Amino acid sequence: MSDVLGSALELLTERVGDRAAEWDRAGLLPVEMLRELGARGVLCAQVSTSDGGLGLSSSENGELTAHLGTLCGSTRSVATSHGMAAWVVTRLGSRRQRAAFLPRLTSGELAAVAFSESGAGSDLSAMTTEIRRDGNDVVVSGEKVWITVAAYADLILVFGRFGEGAAVVVVPADTPGVHVERIADPLGCRAAGHAVVRLDSVRLPADHLLSGAGMSLGLLVTSALTYGRLSIAWGCTGILRTCLRAATGHARSRTQFGVPLAEHQLVAGHLADLLVAEQVATRMCEHASRCWDDGTPELVTASVLAKHVAATNAARGAAAAVQVLGSAGARDSHPVARAYRDAKLMEIIEGSNEISKLLLAGAA
Numbered sequence: 001m002s003d004v005l006g007s008a009l010e011l012l013t014e015r016v017g018d019r020a021a022e023w024d025r026a027g028l029l030p031v032e033m034l035r036e037l038g039a040r041g042v043l044c045a046q047v048s049t050s051d052g053g054l055g056l057s058s059s060e061n062g063e064l065t066a067h068l069g070t071l072c073g074s075t076r077s078v079a080t081s082h083g084m085a086a087w088v089v090t091r092l093g094s095r096r097q098r099a100a101f102l103p104r105l106t107s108g109e110l111a112a113v114a115f116s117e118s119g120a121g122s123d124l125s126a127m128t129t130e131i132r133r134d135g136n137d138v139v140v141s142g143e144k145v146w147i148t149v150a151a152y153a154d155l156i157l158v159f160g161r162f163g164e165g166a167a168v169v170v171v172p173a174d175t176p177g178v179h180v181e182r183i184a185d186p187l188g189c190r191a192a193g194h195a196v197v198r199l200d201s202v203r204l205p206a207d208h209l210l211s212g213a214g215m216s217l218g219l220l221v222t223s224a225l226t227y228g229r230l231s232i233a234w235g236c237t238g239i240l241r242t243c244l245r246a247a248t249g250h251a252r253s254r255t256q257f258g259v260p261l262a263e264h265q266l267v268a269g270h271l272a273d274l275l276v277a278e279q280v281a282t283r284m285c286e287h288a289s290r291c292w293d294d295g296t297p298e299l300v301t302a303s304v305l306a307k308h309v310a311a312t313n314a315a316r317g318a319a320a321a322v323q324v325l326g327s328a329g330a331r332d333s334h335p336v337a338r339a340y341r342d343a344k345l346m347e348i349i350e351g352s353n354e355i356s357k358l359l360l361a362g363a364a
Contacts, residue, residue, distance in 0.1 A: 005060045008042045009067050020072035021333035023191040027184075029074055031110075031152055039108040043079045044086035051098065052106030053086070058292035062234040062285055069238020070245075073342035074191035076238065078110070080231040081149040081192075085111035085157050087227040092168060092212035092220070100207075101155070101170055109154040113224060114144035114197055122355050124221055129160035129199065131167045131209065138209045140169055144197040148349075151182045151193035157210075158199065159220060166220050167213035169204065177202040188338075188345030226300055228350045229307035230292065233285050236310035236346050239339045240278040243314075243321035246336050247274055250325050261324070270320045277313035284309045301363040308356035314343035 015033055023029050037043050045061045047053025056064065061083075068076040082105065089101045105111055120126040129142025140158055150156060156171045156178070171178060179198040186194050212220060248271055251262035261267045288302040296302075318339040322329045329336040347353050 016071040035108040043082040051102040058289040065234040066238040069235035076235045077192035092210040094211040111155040112149040112153040131160040140202040150195035165214040166217035188342040230303045233306035233310040236314035237281045239314040247321040247324040277317040281310040311346040318343040
């Protein structure tokens with residue numbers, strides 16, 4: 001393990017610790033903590049050191065994300081979205097745009113990425129948000145739903161239609177015409193700042209339009225989602241590690257019918273399934289991150305596979321952990337109860353299980 005990764009892991013342990021239950025109940029994360037994590041580079045750790053990031057590989061950033069996933073699903077969701085925003089700027093921005101926006105994302109400002117619309121969830125080809133040029137400006141109109149981090153964001157990267165193609169525009173959240181409405185009481189990752197974002201003829205300088213403008217919508221979205229899917233997969237691995245630790249600890253210390261729960265065969269079966277689920281998710285994530293680091297053409301498929309396997313395993317594993325703990329794990333903000341809710345959401349976002357299967361079938 002590199003010193004940089006080790007320091008980042010220690011920082012997350014210190015700043016997040018065991019406070020996730022408190023944040024989950026409140027539905028809020030401390031923004032000052034998020035800004036500190038951003039300024040220390042850990043929310044987009046793959047950004048190069050020259051741009052203020054930590055310069056971690058995908059494999060290193062994956063372990064960092066998994067560790068954060070063991071601590072707090074909401075904070076991990078913020079890191080996923082913020083890191084995805086940084087990747088979109090890195091991948092699609094011009095040299096001048098990278099120099100303008102990346103230092104902001106590594107100095108404490110927070111960013112969200114806006115894909116989904118009420119009529120364009122899994123079917124992003126139905127997106128209706130419009131981005132158009134008007135002289136030296138660009139004008140954005142539309143409504144985005146279930147946008148993670150949007151309630152905290154300083155910058156929102158908005159995907160939309162641009163002529164015959166598509167584009168991404170960097171929208172400061174305080175721009176006139178931007179309206180952000182927090183979603184109350186989401187099922188999972190309750191403190192991650194999910195919100196509806198309305199854009200009423202929002203006018204910005206044309207240099208906020210990333211240089212990939214005019215590309216096909218599918219190509220633009222796939223580039224961003226590859227990062228997001230892999231980050232979620234690593235986060236789900238963290239969920240599984242939390243569930244495995246909680247379930248085994250409880251089963252070994254709790255006695256029923258004169259013996260520890262762990263010695264009852266049906267309970268032992270749950271523990272074995274949890275271990276298998278965690279190990280399989282880890283290996284899928286490691287493979288996808290190697291594809292990223294090596295630049296192999298199978299990266300897109302590997303990221304879909306990792307996300308699908310890890311999210312499915314996390315949902316099943318969290319349910320098994322709740323079953324093992326019984327009433328002890330049935331309190332709403334207990335780690336396995338949070339995992340149960342958070343993991344279910346992971347089967348939906350950044351490509352539902354059904355969409356993942358369709359993509360994987362196409363790659364078979």
